[in-house]
């Protein structure tokens with residue numbers, strides 16, 4: 330039903346800053362903000378978004394039920410001192426719970442010129458502007474240099490730190506022919522979800538429900554009151570060593586990862602690196618080493634045990650999509666068998 334969402338938004342061309350404009354709000358909000366009701370969408374994406382939602386309304390009889398609204402999210406914000414503001418559980422949370430379901434505040438398209446982006450962000454309502462400018466912004470050298478060089482709008486470093494860059498789904502056939510060419514990617518910014526920090530061992534998964542245009546955050550394990558709510562910002566991190574992950578996050582988002590795993594002692598990090606290296610080998614072996622079906626199942630089981638030892642609870646994404654799918658099917662079938670045995 331859902332697809333994980335992938336590269337968080339970085340489009341270096343979009344970085345920029347206008348020194349003439351200064352409406353950053355200094356005091357960062359430590360409250361969850363009210364949900365936006367109408368996303369601010371760049372005009373070029375509006376026909377696509379309308380068609381997407383119309384198609385969803387056509388295909389989904391239950392699309393106006395309210396199951397997806399989390400009236401009182403069990404979450405609170407706090408100041409981590411080392412990684413800005415973060416989100417933690419305000420009560421014990423059960424694995425599988427939907428924690429937050431949020432509409433985007435902004436949707437924009439890759440490749441827009443600095444002038445287009447400035448014109449577009451100038452049209453934000455005062456409250457949307459306040460919400461946006463309360464969020465954190467990139468403060469690394471690369472982002473600041475890009476901002477000065479490109480002279481784009483002053484929200485670029487905020488959008489870059491908080492945006493999700495997502496692949497857009499296709500619109501069903503019945504709408505074809507009535508639309509301009511479909512865009513393939515867009516960036517989305519969610520006001521509260523933007524407060525969730527990255528972890529290399531995330532407690533939560535995230536997925537965009539395209540039928541409602543809501544980003545949803547699910548608990549992937551039981552989470553105790555006071556524990557961090559975290560997601561993984563980039564896909565395919567599971568087979569990378571600590572150094573490789575840190576380098577990737579640094580170049581993509583401009584921060585040095587201070588998650589619990591990356592801040593562990595050397596021994597823990599070495600063990601984790603060893604497991605991830607083995608996982609990489611196993612995933613490459615799966616279709617590349619001429620294994621028969623039984624050996625493949627054995628390799629998948631080895632991968633499952635490694636992931637369990639690592640404490641990685643979200644569905645892993647490997648370099649090759651077919652390996653990720655094979656692993657997902659394997660774990661689903663395995664849990665079905667276990668359920669049947671219990672009955």
Ligand SMILES: C[S@@+](CC[C@H](N)C(=O)[O-])C[C@H]1O[C@@H](n2cnc3c(N)ncnc32)[C@H](O)[C@@H]1O
Nearest residue numbers: 412413414465523524525526527584586587588
């Ligand atoms: C989407 S925001 C998350 C909320 C943010 N901490 C805040 O204060 O609003 C992303 C920013 O949070 C910080 N951050 C997120 N995860 C981090 C991590 N694992 N280690 C260090 N900093 C992190 C970085 O500054 C990053 O640019």
